[in-house]
Amino acid sequence: MPNRPPSPDTVRVNPDTWKHGVRASWHTAGSRVTEPRARVLDAIMRYQTPFSAEQLYADLGHAASPPGRATVYRTIEQLSGAGWLARIHTQAGESGYVPSLPGHFHHLVCTRCGAVIAFQGCALDDLLIRLAAQTDFEIEGHLLQLYGRCAHCK
Amino acid sequence: MPNRPPSPDTVRVNPDTWKHGVRASWHTAGSRVTEPRARVLDAIMRYQTPFSAEQLYADLGHAASPPGRATVYRTIEQLSGAGWLARIHTQAGESGYVPSLPGHFHHLVCTRCGAVIAFQGCALDDLLIRLAAQTDFEIEGHLLQLYGRCAHCK
DNA sequence: GTCACTGCAAAAGGTTTGCAACGGA
DNA sequence: TCCGTTGCAAACCTTTTGCAGTGAC
Numbered sequence: 316m317p318n319r320p321p322s323p324d325t326v327r328v329n330p331d332t333w334k335h336g337v338r339a340s341w342h343t344a345g346s347r348v349t350e351p352r353a354r355v356l357d358a359i360m361r362y363q364t365p366f367s368a369e370q371l372y373a374d375l376g377h378a379a380s381p382p383g384r385a386t387v388y389r390t391i392e393q394l395s396g397a398g399w400l401a402r403i404h405t406q407a408g409e410s411g412y413v414p415s416l417p418g419h420f421h422h423l424v425c426t427r428c429g430a431v432i433a434f435q436g437c438a439l440d441d442l443l444i445r446l447a448a449q450t451d452f453e454i455e456g457h458l459l460q461l462y463g464r465c466a467h468c469k
Numbered sequence: 470m471p472n473r474p475p476s477p478d479t480v481r482v483n484p485d486t487w488k489h490g491v492r493a494s495w496h497t498a499g500s501r502v503t504e505p506r507a508r509v510l511d512a513i514m515r516y517q518t519p520f521s522a523e524q525l526y527a528d529l530g531h532a533a534s535p536p537g538r539a540t541v542y543r544t545i546e547q548l549s550g551a552g553w554l555a556r557i558h559t560q561a562g563e564s565g566y567v568p569s570l571p572g573h574f575h576h577l578v579c580t581r582c583g584a585v586i587a588f589q590g591c592a593l594d595d596l597l598i599r600l601a602a603q604t605d606f607e608i609e610g611h612l613l614q615l616y617g618r619c620a621h622c623k
Numbered sequence: 624g625t626c627a628c629t630g631c632a633a634a635a636g637g638t639t640t641g642c643a644a645c646g647g648a
Numbered sequence: 649t650c651c652g653t654t655g656c657a658a659a660c661c662t663t664t665t666g667c668a669g670t671g672a673c
Contacts, residue, residue, distance in 0.1 A: 323600050347627060347672050369662060383630040388663065404558060404612060423606055432604055438596050443615070445476050450586055451620035452577055458558060460612045461597070466605035501647050501652060523637060537655040542638065629670070636663075645654070 323436040328414045330360045336416070337399050346393075351382035355390045364429030365403040365411025403431060406462050425465035432465075477590040482568045484514045490570070491553050500547075505536035509544045518583030519557040519565025557585060560616050579619035586619075 334356050338348055358375050359366070366374075372387040382390075391412065394400040398417030404410045406426055413422070413431050423432045443454050463469075488510050492502050512529050513520070520528075526541040536544075545566065548554040552571030558564045560580055567576070567585050577586045597608050617623075 323596060323603065325600075325603060345627085349628065349672070351629065367662090384662095385631080385664080386629060389628085402562065406610065406612075408556060423600060423604060423608070425606070426609065432606070434600065438593075442477060442592050446479075446577060446588065446615065447617075449477065450479060450577060452579070452586070452615075452617040453623040454577070454615055454617035455580065456560065456616045458560075458612065458614045458616075461600065461606075461608055462610045462612070463601075463606040463608035469607040499652085503647070503653065505654065521637090539639080539656080540654060543653085625673095627670105627672085629668105631667095631669105632665100634663105634665075637661085639660070640658085642656095643654105644656105645652105647652085648650095 323434045323438075326416070326420065326433040326435060328416060328433070333399070333414050333416070334360065337394065340397060340399070340417075351386045352390055354378070354382055355387060359394075359400075359412075359414055362413075365405070365413050365424075365431060367409075367411050370411075401433070404460060405429075421459040421461070423461040423463065425468055426462050427464055427468040430465050430467075477588045477592075480570070480574065480587040480589060482570060482587070487553070487568050487570070488514065491548065494551060494553070494571075498551075505540045506544055508532070508536055509541060513548075513554075513566075513568055516567075519559070519567050519578075519585060521563075521565050524565075555587070558614060559583075575613040575615070577615040577617065579622055580616050581618055581622040584619050584621075 337356060341348055341352075354375060355371070358371060361374075368388050368391050371391065372382075372384050375381045375387060391400065395402065395412065398415060400412040401415035401420060401422065402410055403413055403422055403424060405424065413433075415433065418435075420433045420435055421437055423434065425431070437457075437459050439457065439459070443457075446452065447454050491510060495502055495506075508529060509525070512525060515528075522542050522545050525545065526536075526538050529535045529541065545554065549556065549566065552569060554566040555569035555574060555576065556564055557567055557576055557578060559578065567587075569587065572589075574587045574589055575591055577588065579585070591611075591613050593611065593613070597611075600606065601608050
């Protein structure tokens with residue numbers, strides 16, 4: 316059998332799985348599951364496209380007694396650090412967050428509607444080996460994002 | 470002969486070539502080559518690692534009658550838009566600029582000293598075809614950056 | 624009861640903008 | 649001379665921080 320690269324696996328984040336996962340990791344870490352944080356998680360789950368910290372803060376503000384700005388920023392930082400949020404860079408140079416799962420993922424971003432699909436398996440091994448040999452770098456990681464038009468927008 | 474992916478080609482930006490290229494493209498575009506802009510180009514050529522707009526402004530300030538902040542920001546935006554600067558995203562989530570040439574490049578970034586090597590040829594065709602089929606996206610472009618330790622730092 | 628978390632409000636950064644004066648081509 | 653460019657200073661937007669009060673466990 317020829318040496319075929321593995322097919323990439325697309326990954327979809329299930330809202331309940333994600334929220335339970337976050338809460339579980341908070342428990343494990345000794346962090347507390349508070350009302351404001353729960354609201355942040357719910358709000359994040361309502362996005363279909365990447366969001367910014369300020370946007371999340373603004374959207375949360377529509378309800379009564381919303382979390383403060385500091386709480387929103389601190390929660391995002393926390394989730395992002397633990398891998399529950401992934402950072403997306405748009406072609407226009409903006410950046411935002413999307414729900415993710417701890418681990419190594421790449422993202423395919425629709426340049427029109429902003430929809431994001433995560434996937435694993437980037438088949439870069441060959442490139443990494445060649446580049447390492449050519450540049451004498453010891454390669455440790457990478458960032459890969461693809462841009463295009465989704466089925467609905469193209 | 471087997472269907473081998475092409476080796477990546479590393480690319481080095483020559484300071485004189487770069488400055489002449491920028492000036493030529495300004496002429497072509499009907500933009501003017503002014504004293505403040507020339508200073509910005511010179512300052513950019515002195516960096517060995519990615520720089521930010523504010524950092525460039527600060528560094529230019531050390532000389533007499535430095536360009537104003539607005540000029541620095543506007544020049545960077547211009548160069549970046551024309552492909553003479555490439556945006557680098559560090560693993561830590563920061564971003565900066567490095568001199569580049571118009572065209573499609575990827576970057577290998579040293580996570581210790583910040584040194585950057587540009588290269589072309591990422592051998593992603595196979596992945597793109599598979600993902601396009603799997604997701605029904607029409608893929609238009611991509612962002613690829615590699616992180617590692619350079620020969621000197623490893 | 625303890626200690627992590629919250630909200631506020633201020634500070635700190637970074638980036639953009641309007642406009643009158645300036646100076647390349 | 650013409651018109652793109654500059655510099656200033658203010659406005660704007662995003663993110664961070666200190667601290668006293670609050671509430672999860």
